[in-house]
Amino acid sequence: MPDALRKPVTFLSVLLAGLVAGLLLGTAMEQQQLTVLDAANWTLARQSIDSVFSRVLPWVWNSTLILLFLAGFLNRGLPRWLSLGAGVLLFIGIVMTVSIEVPINKQIAGWTPGTIPADWAELRARWLMFHDARTAMGILAFACCLAGSVKR
Numbered sequence: 001m002p003d004a005l006r007k008p009v010t011f012l013s014v015l016l017a018g019l020v021a022g023l024l025l026g027t028a029m030e031q032q033q034l035t036v037l038d039a040a041n042w043t044l045a046r047q048s049i050d051s052v053f054s055r056v057l058p059w060v061w062n063s064t065l066i067l068l069f070l071a072g073f074l075n076r077g078l079p080r081w082l083s084l085g086a087g088v089l090l091f092i093g094i095v096m097t098v099s100i101e102v103p104i105n106k107q108i109a110g111w112t113p114g115t116i117p118a119d120w121a122e123l124r125a126r127w128l129m130f131h132d133a134r135t136a137m138g139i140l141a142f143a144c145c146l147a148g149s150v151k152r
Contacts, residue, residue: 006074010083013071014142014149016064017086021142023057024135031128039120040113050105061097065090068145075148082148087139093134100130109123 027049034045068087072080104127117123 001076006071009067009074010071010079010145010149013064013067013086014145015052015085016060016067017090017142020061020064020090021135021138023053023060024131024138027053028128028132028135031131035124035128039116042124043108043111043113043116043120046105046108047111050109055107059096060149061090062124065094068141071145071148082144086144086148089137089141089144093137096130096134101134128144 030049034042037045065087068083068090072087072106075083100102104123111117111120
């Protein structure tokens with residue numbers, strides 16, 4: 001039975017890892033464009049974007065992580081290690097998200113145009129720096145699991 005699962009699990013892990021990498025890259029590009037906004041408009045944009053991503057991304061990301069580790073279990077040789085490596089990269093990204101970015105997002109969610117702190121731009125820069133690192137890990141994770149899927 002495990003051998004029958006290997007191909008569909010590997011396929012789904014590549015598909016979802018590509019989706020995660022694309023979401024992260026798209027968000028990184030979008031957020032760079034939003035840096036031209038003033039504090040009030042940037043805050044409203046971030047709150048709107050986060051209201052969607054906070055509901056969708058955990059499910060996609062956690063499903064991808066489970067599939068990557070399952071693909072690592074089902075595969076052998078280099079594909080196993082590439083799937084597991086991709087899973088470790090995404091796990092680090094989750095830890096970074098929960099420990100650094102989510103607390104920043106929660107702060108921003110509580111702001112109104114009249115309560116934006118004076119250091120909002122520094123907080124934005126911190127979030128962007130960690131998001132860029134997370135994006136790089138997501139792209140590398142996708143590359144690893146894609147390479148593992150074609151290497152037999």
